[in-house]
Amino acid sequence: MELVQHTANRTAARVSTPGTFTRTSLDYHPHLHLGSFEIGRALGRGKFGRVYLARHRDSSFICALKVLTKAQIASEGDENLVRREIEIHSKLSHPGILKFYTWFYDATRVFLVLEYAPGGELFRKLQKKGKFGEHEAAVYVAQVADALAYMHKKNIMHRDIKPENILLGFHGEIKLADFGYSVHSASNLRSSLCGTIDYIPPEIARQLRKVRPGKEEFYNRNVDLWSLGVLAYELMTGKPPFEMPTREQTEKKILTGKVQRTGVEMSKEAKSFIRALLVLNPDERLPLDQVLEHPWIVMHCGRIRSSRGIFGY
Numbered sequence: 001m002e003l004v005q006h007t008a009n010r011t012a013a014r015v016s017t018p019g020t021f022t023r024t025s026l027d028y029h030p031h032l033h034l035g036s037f038e039i040g041r042a043l044g045r046g047k048f049g050r051v052y053l054a055r056h057r058d059s060s061f062i063c064a065l066k067v068l069t070k071a072q073i074a075s076e077g078d079e080n081l082v083r084r085e086i087e088i089h090s091k092l093s094h095p096g097i098l099k100f101y102t103w104f105y106d107a108t109r110v111f112l113v114l115e116y117a118p119g120g121e122l123f124r125k126l127q128k129k130g131k132f133g134e135h136e137a138a139v140y141v142a143q144v145a146d147a148l149a150y151m152h153k154k155n156i157m158h159r160d161i162k163p164e165n166i167l168l169g170f171h172g173e174i175k176l177a178d179f180g181y182s183v184h185s186a187s188n189l190r191s192s193l194c195g196t197i198d199y200i201p202p203e204i205a206r207q208l209r210k211v212r213p214g215k216e217e218f219y220n221r222n223v224d225l226w227s228l229g230v231l232a233y234e235l236m237t238g239k240p241p242f243e244m245p246t247r248e249q250t251e252k253k254i255l256t257g258k259v260q261r262t263g264v265e266m267s268k269e270a271k272s273f274i275r276a277l278l279v280l281n282p283d284e285r286l287p288l289d290q291v292l293e294h295p296w297i298v299m300h301c302g303r304i305r306s307s308r309g310i311f312g313y
């Protein structure tokens with residue numbers, strides 16, 4: 001399978017804490033091992049290893065097996081990232097979120113048993129099509145908003161919303177994935193740096209640029225609202241709104257909050273939707289419940305009262 005090429009300036013800034021990888025009792029499955037699965041084609045490659053299509057031999061259940069190499073995790077000092085991905089992902093159950101079934105490990109690898117998303121990455125589909133029409137974009141954005149509303153209710157923020165982290169199910173429905181940067185927002189405030197440069201909100205860009213050295217800048221779950229606005233813009237235009245030739249210029253542009261003009265025609269509802277989310281002050285961004293009530297969403301998806309409504313379950 002051809003591997004996904006991320007655009008050059010889509011580099012992630014990461015902060016990680018060293019530690020050792022140990023199992024958590026949660027969702028650990030003591031009876032599974034690699035031999036329990038028939039391994040099929042490679043679905044893709046991530047930072048720590050490959051993902052394969054797999055079939056559980058006893059039940060014939062089809063799934064995706066994400067194989068992480070412990071040595072690779074350790075060499076990057078990313079044990080906490082992986083531990084967090086498992087802890088958070090295993091707590092989530094929503095039709096718009098890729099299911100995390102279980103995990104196990106051997107001497108050299110950690111295996112995550114995940115729902116198989118046959119539609120692949122939304123990023124690939126966007127690359128192929130160039131951009132989506134407003135209706136298709138609104139349907140995707142509404143589904144992501146619905147999944148985020150579920151996560152935020154559980155006090156978890158995703159922090160890494162972007163088309164690369166949105167997979168597609170059998171019917172083309174979204175399956176939010178990649179919870180390495182997600183975090184419980186019990187205090188509602190976290191100050192670690194994360195995310196991909198095009199999608200980072202100004203409150204994080206400011207930290208990256210150390211505009212206020214010595215002063216710790218906090219952020220909360222409203223980071224996901226900004227990223228949702230970036231997603232809506234990119235799906236409709238094919239380009240993220242603050243994309244610039246260099247990372248530094250992109251960060252500066254994000255801090256202005258002024259989106260690029262494109263030749264792409266957009267309805268006034270779509271513009272108003274993006275404007276309501278790409279707001280510099282995190283507290284003034286359109287809250288998720290109002291996102292689903294926004295005229296742009298309502299005109300394309302109808303009124304969505306619950307996750308049942310949008311996913312038709």
Ligand SMILES: Nc1ncnc2c1ncn2[C@@H]1O[C@H](COP(=O)(O)OP(=O)(O)OP(=O)(O)O)[C@@H](O)[C@H]1O
Pocket residue numbers: 004043044045046047048049050051064066098114115116117118120121164165167178180
């Ligand atoms: N459940 C799945 N169903 C179908 N394809 C998948 C699934 N999980 C991953 N993939 C494919 O495999 C690729 C690698 O996934 P993986 O989650 O390991 O890494 P990533 O998200 O691209 O990067 P990173 O390692 O930085 O998190 C994805 O880009 C996707 O194309």
